[in-house]
Amino acid sequence: MAAPMSGVGEASAERSSFNATSFQKKTRSRLISIPGTRPSVQNGQLLVSTGVTSLDYLLGGGLAVGTVLLIEEDRYDSYSRMILKYFLAEGVVCRHELFVAAAQDNPDDILQELPAPILDDVAIHKPVEQPRLSCEPQDSMDAMKIAWRYQNLPKVQSALASSSRFGHYYDVSKTMEPEIRQAAKCHRFYLPEHPTQSSPTHSTMLESYSALLKSLQDVIHREGFDVAAPMTKSRNILRIGLHSLGSALWGDDLCCHDNPNNVHALTSFLYGLRALLRSSLSVAVVTVPSHLIQDRALMGSITRLCDNAIALESFKGSERETNPLYKDYHGLLHVRQVPHLNCLASKLPDHKDLAFKLKRKQFSIERLHLPPDLSETVSRVSRGELAGAATMASGCSFGTSGNKHLDF
Amino acid sequence: MFAELSSILNASPDSFTQGEFILVSDRQSDASFLIHHFLSFYLRARCRVWFLGLVQSFNHYSAVSQRLGVSLAQAKEKGQLVFLEGLKESLSVLIPQDTNTGSKAMDFLRDPAVGLKSLYEFVRSGVSSSGSRAEGAEEWGPPVLLVDDLSVLLSLGVSVGAVLDFSHYCRATVCSELQGNVVMLARCDGEEEEGDGDDEGSETLLKGLTHQCSLTLHVQGLPTGFCRDIHGQVEVCWRRRQGDGQSTQKKLFQYKVHDKGASFFAPGTSSAVL
Numbered sequence: 001m002a003a004p005m006s007g008v009g010e011a012s013a014e015r016s017s018f019n020a021t022s023f024q025k026k027t028r029s030r031l032i033s034i035p036g037t038r039p040s041v042q043n044g045q046l047l048v049s050t051g052v053t054s055l056d057y058l059l060g061g062g063l064a065v066g067t068v069l070l071i072e073e074d075r076y077d078s079y080s081r082m083i084l085k086y087f088l089a090e091g092v093v094c095r096h097e098l099f100v101a102a103a104q105d106n107p108d109d110i111l112q113e114l115p116a117p118i119l120d121d122v123a124i125h126k127p128v129e130q131p132r133l134s135c136e137p138q139d140s141m142d143a144m145k146i147a148w149r150y151q152n153l154p155k156v157q158s159a160l161a162s163s164s165r166f167g168h169y170y171d172v173s174k175t176m177e178p179e180i181r182q183a184a185k186c187h188r189f190y191l192p193e194h195p196t197q198s199s200p201t202h203s204t205m206l207e208s209y210s211a212l213l214k215s216l217q218d219v220i221h222r223e224g225f226d227v228a229a230p231m232t233k234s235r236n237i238l239r240i241g242l243h244s245l246g247s248a249l250w251g252d253d254l255c256c257h258d259n260p261n262n263v264h265a266l267t268s269f270l271y272g273l274r275a276l277l278r279s280s281l282s283v284a285v286v287t288v289p290s291h292l293i294q295d296r297a298l299m300g301s302i303t304r305l306c307d308n309a310i311a312l313e314s315f316k317g318s319e320r321e322t323n324p325l326y327k328d329y330h331g332l333l334h335v336r337q338v339p340h341l342n343c344l345a346s347k348l349p350d351h352k353d354l355a356f357k358l359k360r361k362q363f364s365i366e367r368l369h370l371p372p373d374l375s376e377t378v379s380r381v382s383r384g385e386l387a388g389a390a391t392m393a394s395g396c397s398f399g400t401s402g403n404k405h406l407d408f
Numbered sequence: 409m410f411a412e413l414s415s416i417l418n419a420s421p422d423s424f425t426q427g428e429f430i431l432v433s434d435r436q437s438d439a440s441f442l443i444h445h446f447l448s449f450y451l452r453a454r455c456r457v458w459f460l461g462l463v464q465s466f467n468h469y470s471a472v473s474q475r476l477g478v479s480l481a482q483a484k485e486k487g488q489l490v491f492l493e494g495l496k497e498s499l500s501v502l503i504p505q506d507t508n509t510g511s512k513a514m515d516f517l518r519d520p521a522v523g524l525k526s527l528y529e530f531v532r533s534g535v536s537s538s539g540s541r542a543e544g545a546e547e548w549g550p551p552v553l554l555v556d557d558l559s560v561l562l563s564l565g566v567s568v569g570a571v572l573d574f575s576h577y578c579r580a581t582v583c584s585e586l587q588g589n590v591v592m593l594a595r596c597d598g599e600e601e602e603g604d605g606d607d608e609g610s611e612t613l614l615k616g617l618t619h620q621c622s623l624t625l626h627v628q629g630l631p632t633g634f635c636r637d638i639h640g641q642v643e644v645c646w647r648r649r650q651g652d653g654q655s656t657q658k659k660l661f662q663y664k665v666h667d668k669g670a671s672f673f674a675p676g677t678s679s680a681v682l
Binding site for chain 1: 436438440441444463464465467468471472475476495496498499502503504517520559560562563564565595597598609610634636639665666667668669670
């Protein structure tokens with residue numbers, strides 16, 4: 001948010017000093033153009049993709065630069081971790097810089113598991129390349145083209161070239177090739193490797209959090225992600241992924257006690273994180289194991305200190321997993337909060353019944369539909385089977401009467 | 409400034425009640441759009457405005473106000489608006505630096521147990537110095553203090569008592585002494601009338617502030633659930649001291665926030681259902 005708008009704001013302030021009207025022509029050219037970003041259609045904020053196209057749509061086009069996306073983890077942290085990896089992978093493909101912080105796994109391990117991008121342009125170009133060589137001379141002098149729209153597109157794109165497209169598709173069954181991954185600049189913060197010095201000045205913040213905040217600020221200053229920094233080199237986006245904040249491994253006791261000692265540690269950290277992000281070209285995804293936090297009011301204040309908030313509720317291990325109603329999905333997705341940033345009205349989602357599923361290669365979020373009841377007979381048969389199975393499971397005694405299926 | 413809300417509150421930039429303490433609160437909803445209303449309202453009314461923006465950056469308020477037709481940058485230049493950007497000030501405290509450049513106002517972050525005395529000092533010194541302005545400077549109306557929002561202070565470790573003290577001191581200084589207005593936003597997440605009082609912090613704060621204020625605007629989601637065309641309902645409650653006792657008057661409206669304003673209507677009369 002702060003990023004593009006502040007530029008515009010300063011410019012307008014400058015202009016308004018000699019031109020006393022607040023009216024200004026809406027121009028796109030004023031915005032900074034960075035690969036992998038686009039201005040929002042609603043309020044002109046700079047957006048980046050989360051990597052999951054359906055999630056982008058849900059969040060109103062993407063994540064606004066300068067905001068935090070809070071993901072409430074599902075019970076086994078499998079799907080929230082996947083979204084985090086999507087977010088980082090999108091950063092690698094768009095050549096954004098990454099900052100990964102974790103206390104549980106080494107950030108390198110998270111980076112190694114990034115899903116492989118499906119760069120369809122590359123996939124198509126490679127086989128075509130050979131035949132084209134033979135007909136190249138003819139091609140060059142032949143003025144008639146069938147697809148003139150594609151004339152200006154680069155003919156060959158190597159796999160390493162960063163793609164400026166907004167949002168990509170990924171194949172979660174494969175991991176990203178190491179050479180693509182290493183091309184991206186990545187800052188790591190692994191808590192066990194980080195010496196924490198005690199700082200007596202803070203009573204509310206934990207040392208782990210203040211060390212993380214300090215290291216984030218260092219990166220932002222050093223690499224020039226500050227909005228206020230002079231525009232010497234081309235600007236880039238810093239993608240920050242913070243894994244499982246608030247868990248016991250960060251030294252936090254939010255999850256362990258009903259009345260934790262450090263109630264305000266995480267909220268103070270998020271306040272500082274917001275302060276950092278608002279003044280820099282960066283965007284963060286934070287996952288929090290919310291199902292471990294007993295205090296709902298605390299979770300509410302954590303949510304309010306982030307901009308976007310979604311919660312994942314996976315069916316894994318719950319009885320919904322076997323429920324035929326939910327057989328197409330792997331869990332439910334709740335939108336807890338939509339951002340109000342630089343605008344009065346936020347874009348509310350069209351509907352609130354959302355579910356996610358992990359297909360063989362892709363994670364996607366869909367509107368929750370009950371499976372269609374195509375014909376009466378089909379549903380009746382399946383219901384009968386279900387009832388039969390239920391009685392079989394519950395009571396093994398032969399004395400159950402009234403069930404036709406088991407009546408010999 | 410939302411014209412419909414102004415007419416509901418029976419106020420206009422030319423004439424409004426002075427010495428009022430207005431509480432804007434919400435429960436599992438978002439009332440921050442009302443803060444933008446009051447900010448642009450008082451700037452249009454040519455009041456001198458002190459704004460404690462604790463949860464958003466100046467750019468955010470400035471961008472929204474631009475859409476509502478008020479330029480914050482200009483107001484700041486003219487000296488009409490004094491803006492404390494809490495986020496920016498907090499960084500120097502949260503991340504210790506060798507040179508301490510931040511203002512004293514956010515000192516409570518260093519040790520929340522001390523309370524909000526430094527923040528109050530910031531308000532008081534500014535508000536009371538406004539009387540003695542230099543010759544030739546523009547004439548401004550009564551001082552107005554806006555706070556967005558108080559409940560974030562609880563998240564930063566300040567106790568409820570300290571926040572209530574702060575609001576009481578502000579009310580005494582701005583409303584009673586200088587006949588100005590105070591608008592504060594408090595947010596609350598818990599369910600109403602929770603049995604065990606799980607959410608002691610923000611709930612107590614809301615009750616305490618409701619006791620202090622003279623006008624409340626309480627924003628809630630619709631009891632019937634999510635709706636695209638009606639964003640929620642706002643309960644306006646006046647508490648007037650008339651002669652022997654207090655009289656309270658309540659009105660309920662539903663609202664919808666637009667790109668450049670908000671519309672308020674009686675329950676059930678949304679244009680989407682009529």
